[in-house]
Amino acid sequence: MSESGRRKLVALLGLGGSLAPLAVCFAQVPHRPAHIYSRDDALYVAFRQGYNKRLNPAPKYIAVCRSEDHIRQALQLAREEGLKVAVRSGGHCFEGFSNNDGGLVVNVSQMKRIQWLDAETVRIEVGCTLREIQAALFPRRRLLPSGSCGSVGIAGLTLGGGYGFFSRKHGLTCDSLLSLRMVAPNGSVVDGLEDPELLWACKGGGNGNFGVVSSLCFKTQALPPHFDSHVLKFRKLDVGRFEQILRTWFSLSGRLPPHGFGAFVLNGRTLTVLVTGYEAGPELSQLVAPLRAMADSAESTLQADLPTAMRRYHGRPGPINFKNASAGMFSGLEEVLRVLQPLFDQLVSHPGIVFQINTLGGRIADPGFEQASCFPHRHLPYLGELQAYWEHDAAAPGLMRAFDAIQALFRDSGVSAHYANYPDIGFAHWEQSYYGVNYVRLQQVKRRYDPDDLLHHPQSIRLPASP
Ligand SMILES: Cc1cc2nc3c(=O)[nH]c(=O)nc-3n(C[C@H](O)[C@H](O)[C@H](O)COP(=O)(O)OP(=O)(O)OC[C@H]3O[C@@H](n4cnc5c(N)ncnc54)[C@H](O)[C@@H]3O)c2cc1C
Structure with a gap:
């Protein structure tokens, strides 16, 4: 952010002309208490x-916090x-890192x-879901680029x-x-504008x-006027046809315009390809044409109202039984080709397991964004995702074995970059997989703010070995 941009934001946030720390210590904890539930409270469950x-571990306390004061009280109790x-x-954490056994x-x-600071800038409290944010932003014709569910x-x-x-x-x-x-953890309240290093660390490593x-x-964007989607289905695949479609999809996704997005989803022998965009022009239809010619069915929708289109992607209500994980961030077709046959065999013989590839790339690879954040691997334009779903617990062990076998295929073929979310x-080397070379720098931020490792989960940033 430029210095003038920073000054403007400081003024918007009501921090005055200086960047005086907003530290508030434990001694100032006010009277209204956080709701602290223990295992025998009805609301605990x-x-x-x-x-x-x-995943359903049992913490000793759940502190339901409605303010920063409540959060301070909860941290003090811990x-x-x-x-x-x-x-x-x-x-929604895939591995339940937002819960723990016996802790707080x-x-x-x-x-x-949700508070508007000006026509484009919005402050959002961390309990908001994406649906709630869309409901607040769309009537103002504003958009926060984020996920779809x-x-x-x-947060x-x-x-x-x-x-x-x-x-x-x-x-x-x-x-x-x-x-x-x-x-x-010491009860002080920090504003990211006071500490650019903390802001850097929380852009990809703050979980x-x-x-x-x-x-x-957040800075918001103008809401695009419409949403264009192409859904193609390919059924009863064998590995040969799978490869042919895969090659075509990678070729077209490499030429997507910046407003385009693509997903490639194999579920058993059925493949679904989704290509979306939101700017005028025939380019998406032209791009999709070779795949459409190979598809068993195709549906194209030009939705004039983007908010309505987004509701289609809100996903299913939880809780559900599942295991999802990154299957790797890829540079392209090559990483998938290396494991093609055994990957296909595992997927078709284990109904319930889904393999998906999503497009990244475009402005994600912007050098300015790269410098301002700890999110690594921005040069890798594809994200692989493995998913397993089941209704009955008896199905889980078999699916988990197949899941791990597929993860091992990618690992053994050299895929090591993964998405922390x-x-x-x-993942044996999750530190480098999620954060690459930025891990060591993140450890320094951890030591500065949480020297006692109060915040801890199985893959939280570890304290550095020595000062
Ligand atoms: C159905 C589904 C769809 C998804 N779709 C997308 C998608 O389209 N795009 C995408 O990028 N990702 C997607 N994800 C992944 C999602 O980004 C992560 O699961 C994300 O971490 C969930 O955030 P949460 O607040 O819901 O989860 P939580 O489980 O509450 O938190 C997740 C992690 O963030 C930490 N955390 C949460 N709140 C705070 C806070 N206030 N301060 C510090 N740390 C905090 C937690 O400790 C935990 O480690 C999806 C996940 C699911 C289950």
Whole structure:
């Protein structure tokens, strides 16, 4: 951000002319207490359940916080009782890192204020879901480039990166983040404008690592007038046809315009290809034409009202049984070709497992965004995602074995870059996989804000070995 931009934002945020720290210490904790639930409270169960039914650990306390003061009280209690802290906003973490066993969960899901600072800048409290943000922004014809699933929390999504239909044109959600407020483990409140290093670290590496983020300040974009989507279906695939379509999809997705997005989803022997865009012109239809010629069915929709189009992608209500994870960030076709036959065999013999590739690229690779954030791997324009879903618990062990076998295929073929918001507890070298060379710098931020490792989950940033 330029110095003049920074000054303007400081004024908008009401911080006055100087960047005086907003530190507030534990001694100033006010009277209205946070709601702290323990295992015998009726509401404990309701606040414990996340989106994933597979994971349901039991913390000692769940602190439902509605303000920064509440967050401070909760952190103080954790310190007094020597409990590790997890932070929960939308509760969609693939591996349940927003919950813990025997510790304290700071649940900020009820912090839902949205405040406009000017016509384009909005401050959003961390309990808001993507659906709630769309409901607040769309009537003003504004857009926050983010994910599509309505119940995902803005906090977890942004702090880990955040991509979706609009990222190739505007960057990741964290690239729209101008500032944030965070309650540090010692109870002080920090504004991201005071500490550019913290802001850098929270753009891709802020998930349950340094403190409890309480609000996020974003630049928004003009809402595009329409949404164009092409859904192509390919059925009863064998590996030969799968390869042919895969090659064609990679070729066309490499030529997507900046407003374009593509997804390639193999579920058993059925493949669905989605190509979307939101700017005028025939280019998407022309681009899709070779694939359309190969498809068993095709549906093209030009939705004149973008908010209505977005509702179609809000996803299913939870909680559900699933395991999802990054299957790798890819440079292109090559990474998938290397494992093509065994990948296809695993997928068709394990109904319930889905392999998806999403397009990244475009402005995500902007050098300015790269410098301003710890989100690495921006040069890799594809994101692989493995998903497993089941109704009955008996199906889970077989699916988990197949899931791990597919992850091993990619790992053994040299894929090592992964998206931190799509974690897998099985990644052996998650530090480099999620953060690349930025991990060591993130450790320094961890030491500065959380020297006692109060905030901790199985893949949280570790304290550096020595000062
Ligand atoms: C159905 C579904 C659809 C998804 N779609 C997309 C998508 O389109 N694009 C995309 O990029 N990702 C997507 N994701 C992944 C999503 O970005 C991550 O799961 C994200 O971390 C969820 O955030 P949350 O607040 O809902 O989850 P939570 O489980 O509450 O939190 C996730 C992580 O962030 C930390 N955290 C949460 N709040 C705070 C806070 N206030 N301060 C500090 N740390 C905090 C938690 O400790 C945890 O480590 C999807 C996930 C699901 C389950």
